[in-house]
Amino acid sequence: MTTATAPNVTATAACRDADLLDERKKQVHRAGQGPIDMACNRESLAGAVSQRACVFCGSRVVLYPIADALHLVHGPIGCAAYTWDIRGALSSGPELHRLSFSTDLQEKDVIFGGEKKLAAALDELIDLHKPKAAFVYSTCIVGLIGDDLGAVCRKMSEKKGIPVIPVQSEGFKGNKREGYLAACKAMFQLVGTAPTDSVSPLSVNILGDFNLAGEIWIVRGYLERMGIQVVANITGDGRVDDIRRCHGAALNLVQCSGSTMDLARMMKEKYGTPHLRVSYLGIEDMADSLYAVAEHFESVDPGIVERTRDLVREELAALMPRLRDIRRDLSGKRAAIYVGGSFKAFSLIKAFRHIGMNVVLVGSQTGTQEEYRELETVCDPGTVIIDDANPLELSHYVRELDVDVFVGGVKERPIAHKLGVGFCDHNHERKIALAGFEGMYNFAREVHASVMSPVWRFVPRRSRRAASPAGADA
């Protein structure tokens, strides 16, 4: 695998970065060109059209898949309406998380305070739905009108006999990252509140997988084949009671750079639970993750390493021939990646290599300095690295780098499509499982389905090129 320390400055770098807003320049970098110093993880610039979401959004993403909890958004209607059932986080049982509950604050609540309405809402909703716990999300205006969420939740908790937990997710207090932290703090209030009798010494919690399109079931399947008990899914297909006893697990597997790392840290501190950072996207990452788990448990169960090796071998034997044909078609095509957390970008870069494609642009909404520096080391020279991009910037690079497929979320799709570029949905709204070895094949097929479609020859950027005599060089 290439490590990108080559000093050559690519020609493309004589770039039109000039039209980036001055203050944004520090959030764009080209791999291989001098030291990386990203001014990232700061507030979005006023007036720029950011793809970035709010604290509330971060909390909602993390907690929402807990399927037997009541998720009540305390605020005006929009914050709840825009997050109603938009993600494909599946549940094998209850589906309370798929309803959108809001206190729908009205003007008089804003003037006189929303505590009474909140209490009444919790009262009626808990009676009606009998959840195992309730999460109450704070939104921007709740932060302003000064409702004492904690007090209301405590009272309702006593009255109803279930945990009612405030989530301090006022939108304006930062970005998604702070929302992740707020969510972890909220969950941490549940951890350690139930007995751990039936927990095996060979046990893990899966953190940071939201069971989009059933992904957590794929991962659970592998772990169970290795002989490992999964105590709690955090949070895909999650259950309150599992989280309450998850401190009994021997190990935390943490996926994704930001979303649940804080919970793992808190558990480490209080219960000494060690954690492993893992990724289920792509072949190496999936296999490496399973091996790391096996290694961790080797002292308890020496057979586990062998079992894991067999598992990976079996899966790869099934996968590789299927990938071969896809790779033949896609070899040399170019990909752009723009995802929520930069950690996912690592896995994607590797996954693209497996299908013969080059990643020419990579960016994220919430990467840190450190992550970008690491990211640069796995990129090819000249790859553009960008933090918190807006549509103009994205489209600028998609054109300049002649991208064949764009991996991103729903907000990037229209940009890609408008410019006649293939698209692969890799954010939380996706309905196709991309985790694990099966997921790698699904991913390859998704990319293939898009890149190989005949439609691109009709879009202006390609059809004009083909028609003009000078176009052949592109």
Next chain:
Amino acid sequence: MTLDLIELDGTCAGSDAVSGSCACGGSCADGGCADDCADGCGCSEAPEADADDCGPASAALLTPVALKAAPSTGGGKPGKTPRPKRPDFVSTTNACKLCTPLGAMLAFRGVEGAVPFLHGSQGCATYMRRYVISHYREPMDIASSSLGEKQAVYGGGPNLKKGILNVMKKYDPALVGVATTCLTETIGDDVGGYLREFRNEFGDLGLPEIVHVHTPSYNGTHMEGWNAAVRALVDQLAKERVEPHGKVALLPGFVSPADLRHLRDLVTDFGSDVVILPDLSDPLDGPALEDYTPLPEGGTPLADIRALSGAAAVIECGRSLAMTPTGPSGSSGSTGSSGSAGPATAGRVLHERFGLPLHAVGLPIGLRETDALVAALEAVTGKPLPRRHELERGRFVDALVDGHKYVSGKRAVVYGEADLVIGLVSLLTEIGVHTVLAATGTRGAHLAESIAAVTEGMLPAMPTVIEGADFEEIADTAEGLSPDLLVGNSKGYRYARQWNIPLVRAGFPIHDRFGGHRLLHVGYAGAQALMDRIVNAVIEKTQSDSPVGYCYL
């Protein structure tokens, strides 16, 4: 002044027909609105204030047809209410509305060279963009002043100004459409004042037009936001009296790009030029591009908005809109979504400011509502309905006959924005479908009166009507009414699935089908398209439920 106001479809009746009932009208009888009123929807608080506010202009506009008998809830089988819902429910489950600024952002997007700008925290803008993009499958940039914790305490003025400057640098817009959010309304940001300062400080830069509107979500829905933005565009841009140019000013309401194209064709076929405000047809349904353009092509040209005073007449669509009371709505002036006193709708602004004849019609969905629009166009242009549309009408009437058996007496639940619901109910009634429940998330929409008007004499019973509804309330009510189909946006799918009945998709958002923004609802062609889809939905259900597997139905 009221002389040149043209009334809705000639069905005007005494304006006192509302007879002391609250705005929720029909639903009071079954207790469904008690909680809403208690909730401050304005019904119980100010029934008479409503009447006062209407003023002479609006009173003439309305078509409050006397409510026939008390609204019937008895259409369905009684005693089938498995959903234990308490009468004093205060929370909202599965909202049947979106937040106010979303509507304003969409309306601003329909102006050429505009950048919609949300004054508030970043999250709202991102959520709205995603929501809009998923429906239109088009880029939708919304700039934000991205307030953080500090600005929430000290005021958002500096961020607002800086934000507009950055938007100018990046987009070179003709117009920046600024809407507030709950956050900036709650901290009481004086957006008007900030913008005055901004113009003073940076006047030398060649500023774009800046239109602003107050859109707190704790006071209204996306429709109020849309209407307030359209009104603000007219109020703040159409100031000068210009030479008459004879164009027709059409304020179509929140309809699809396909609808807007159809309406443009219709007016153009009358031989008239038309200014449609706002016009989303190109900005939110554009062609594939070679170069990404920061600003999409199309939309209502700014010059056309400025010159609206020269129009031959203004046609404003929406029965519910026409009943908007004058002046800042709601209980508090400071947060009223219109933002300033004066006429309550864009059409009325043009009428009162420049004396333009105002034709208030319903959303032209179905035969009669389209007839009303056509009558208005005939009056304005002095020409008869062009042959092409005459034929479309004839074909639709022919289709009514051919298709009526499939759907006659079927029972429908209709939900969504009030004006859309009114239009859909009107059409459904014409094709013989009985609407048993009509619901909107908006409050104070005078829905019951309009539903009564468009169904009068054609239904065995007045449908149940709910304002301020969420989907759970719609479902609670509908379960007792044995509906055969749902008509509305994607968000009702969960219930269609639960009850195993078809959902005929219409309006916004359509997040679970391809081409939702290309659906045609308006005009005779739209009526035809809708009827085809409704009839086919019923046929499809019959076919798939049948053990026989007919391929000849």
